[in-house]
Amino acid sequence: MIINKNKLFNLSKVILIGMIIQLLITATAAAHGKKAYKYENGELVRPTGYREWIYVGTPVTPNDMNNGKAAFPEHHNVYIDPRSWKEWKKTGKFRDGTIIMKELVSNGSKAGVSGKGYFQGEFVGLEATIKSKSEFPDEPGNWAYFSFSSKNHKTLSKKAKPFPASSCNSCHAASAADDFVFTQYYPVLSAGKAKGKKATGGYDSDLNNKYVEPK
């Protein structure tokens, strides 16, 4: 095959321009993707795609263990956005712009072939917390809290206003282990703090826990 030098030169120019455009698109996407949420006119737009974020843990405080009136009767599946996870793995800090999602799941079956216990049922709600100095300068730790859940657990709102600090933040301030986040109940965060790639699981043969077999 004979290659025409001038044609190849023109083709190369096209490729070069293409590469520059692609670089610009990537840079723009990176800038826009900095925060995994949209907060506008004092409301948080309901986030999407969080089931593909990083899962950190699930507490369950069911009604039947709390005299039929649990404050949070559901399983709470908790996720952190990937960029903030990357920062947590590296520095052990929640970066400005962190969003943590809490997906509420009903208590489903109480018995399976594996035994009696609490099994996850259906999705019944969605909550979020955000750390942002520019958006929540007056909130303790700059964390604000949101709920998209309807009272009957059947629908989600499209937007949510932040709760007053007294509703959520006071409790988080008093009892959460790390910067208003209950990392003591989220093993992925507590074990992964500033651990780099080891935070992602499976790298250590030694589990390095204080576990004592229950009698």
Place this chain on the structure above:
Amino acid sequence: MIINKNKLFNLSKVILIGMIIQLLITATAAAHGKKAYKYENGELVRPTGYREWIYVGTPVTPNDMNNGKAAFPEHHNVYIDPRSWKEWKKTGKFRDGTIIMKELVSNGSKAGVSGKGYFQGEFVGLEATIKSKSEFPDEPGNWAYFSFSSKNHKTLSKKAKPFPASSCNSCHAASAADDFVFTQYYPVLSAGKAKGKKATGGYDSDLNNKYVEPK
């Protein structure tokens, strides 16, 4: 600035060759990355990075709800590899090459500010299941099951041999909702089955559940 046409031509050649090399690397990586695990000489190499896969659900069947002798006393955080999740979202099938990880977490605190319940403690074990026609032609559904956990829950093995079918598969065959997988306890899988991007959470305002508020 004056650009020398011949120099630019040479530069372009270098860029072209670079792009071809990059394409080859990407294609090779795609081929190797087809399966998210390494099974060699009859053993599964302990997977890594699964905490960045897709979380699907957590059952908990604690000792104190099972006369002190639960078969699976820990919280079980369950993940599916990203490629198989992509296929599940699209088709609602577990593709050949699916790997599902089960990370065992001890029962930590039984009371928090949110109430009495079960909170996750420390990582105490790791198990896996794989669906592969070529590797497990004789296993029911081509699923094989593995454990890396030591008896004292302090260490993980580097490799694991598959369990005999009777140890795990018989129970999965009898009671699991979908192709030997207990999707009935994994809301991310059950709600996300063949739902495309809606499977990733937050897209639907109507939660479309059968939830009835507990009395």
